[in-house]
Amino acid sequence: EAQVTQNPRYLITVTGKKLTVTCSQNMNHEYMSWYRQDPGLGLRQIYYSMNVEVTDKGDVPEGYKVSRKEKRNFPLILESPSPNQTSLYFCASSPRMGASEKLFFGSGTQLSVL
Amino acid sequence: GENVEQHPSTLSVQEGDSAVIKCTYSDSASNYFPWYKQELGKRPQLIIDIRSNVGEKKDQRIAVTLNKTAKHFSLHITETQPEDSAVYFCAANPTGGGADGLTFGKGTHLIIQP
Numbered sequence: 665e666a667q668v669t670q671n672p673r674y675l676i677t678v679t680g681k682k683l684t685v686t687c688s689q690n691m692n693h694e695y696m697s698w699y700r701q702d703p704g705l706g707l708r709q710i711y712y713s714m715n716v717e718v719t720d721k722g723d724v725p726e727g728y729k730v731s732r733k734e735k736r737n738f739p740l741i742l743e744s745p746s747p748n749q750t751s752l753y754f755c756a757s758s759p760r761m762g763a764s765e766k767l768f769f770g771s772g773t774q775l776s777v778l
Numbered sequence: 779g780e781n782v783e784q785h786p787s788t789l790s791v792q793e794g795d796s797a798v799i800k801c802t803y804s805d806s807a808s809n810y811f812p813w814y815k816q817e818l819g820k821r822p823q824l825i826i827d828i829r830s831n832v833g834e835k836k837d838q839r840i841a842v843t844l845n846k847t848a849k850h851f852s853l854h855i856t857e858t859q860p861e862d863s864a865v866y867f868c869a870a871n872p873t874g875g876g877a878d879g880l881t882f883g884k885g886t887h888l889i890i891q892p
Contacts, residue, residue, distance in 0.1 A: 697879055704787070706867060706884035707822070722879065723779070754821065766812070767880065769821040 666691045670755050670770035677745055678778050685740045685773045687755030693768070695758045696738040697722070698730065700751040701772075707754070713738055745777040780805040780872030784883025792891050797858055799886045801868035802850040810871040811844060811851045812880070817864045825866075826853070855888075863890045 668689045677683055689696065697712040699722075709722030713732040727749055729741040738757075742749060755770040781804040791797045803811075812827035828835045828842045828851065835842050839858075844851040855862055865887050869880040 695879075699882075704884060706784075707882040709879055709881075712879050723881075766824045766827070767814075767822075769823070771821050 666768075668755055668757055668768050668770040670753075670773050672773060673771065674774045676776045676778065679746055680744050683742050683745060683775075685742075685753060685755075685775070687738045687740065687770055688736050689738075689757040689768070690736065691757065691759075691768065692735065693757035694735070694760050696732065697756045697767070698728070698738070698740050699754045699756065700724065701754060702751050710740070710753075745775075747777050749775065750777045751775060780808060780870055780881040782868060782870050782881050782883045784868050784886055786886060787884065788887045788889070790889040790891055791858055793858055793860065795858055797855045797862070797888055799853045799866055799868070799888070800850060801852070801870075801883050802848075803870040803881075804849065805870065805872045806846075806849065808870040808872055811842070812869050813840075813842060813853050814867045814869065814882075815864045816867065816885075822867060858888075858890050860890050860892065863888060 671686045694715050698710040699707040701707050708724045710728050711730040713719045716735050719730050753773045756767040758765045758767050784801045809830040813825050814822040815825045816822040826837050826840050826842050828844050839856050841854045865885045867885050868883040872881050
């Protein structure tokens with residue numbers, strides 16, 4: 665089944681403890697992206713990747729890192745999480761963003777930083 | 779960068795009535811305008827999209843209209859049903875097919891009253 669898989673689904677952590685949220689897609693998509701969703705603010709892009717080893721900042725990149733060593737995986741890394749990073753995170757992919765195509769979203773990761 | 783404004787933030791309609799959600803965008807180079815529906819606790823999913831070379835697109839009970847001159851686009855849902863209750867997000871591709879990805883509106887919570 666074609667899908668974007670995120671793990672974990674829920675995560676509670678403490679300030680400063682490094683964490684990684686994994687994202688994997690099995691559709692051979694070139695484009696992958698991370699969004700955070702906060703009440704009243706909608707979906708805001710954190711980082712995106714046009715292809716392997718190509719990543720760039722979105723609208724709210726501060727406090728986050730990403731890597732794209734392989735086409736299928738695009739992990740989101742929080743080196744030193746802070747409470748303002750408590751949010752619902754979505755990974756998404758599409759065949760080629762330059763062609764303005766449908767985004768396929770993962771099921772989301774609800775992160776709480778205490 | 780692109781700025782997408784979405785109104786209203788909450789919309790309550792009687793079952794069977796029509797619902798209209800409106801969005802404006804700032805980047806005249808944008809050429810792709812999708813709408814995503816997010817049911818409670820679920821991931822956003824594409825329901826309809828429109829490209830800048832057409833003014834209207836319909837798919838059963840939903841339609842999207844685009845006014846490039848005024849830089850606004852709207853989602854129309856007719857004969858609303860309980861399953862239409864969700865948060866709806868509009869989006870625009872800010873660089874007209876470039877690498878930046880989608881900029882989303884802040885969302886509209888559509889409530890269908892029985």
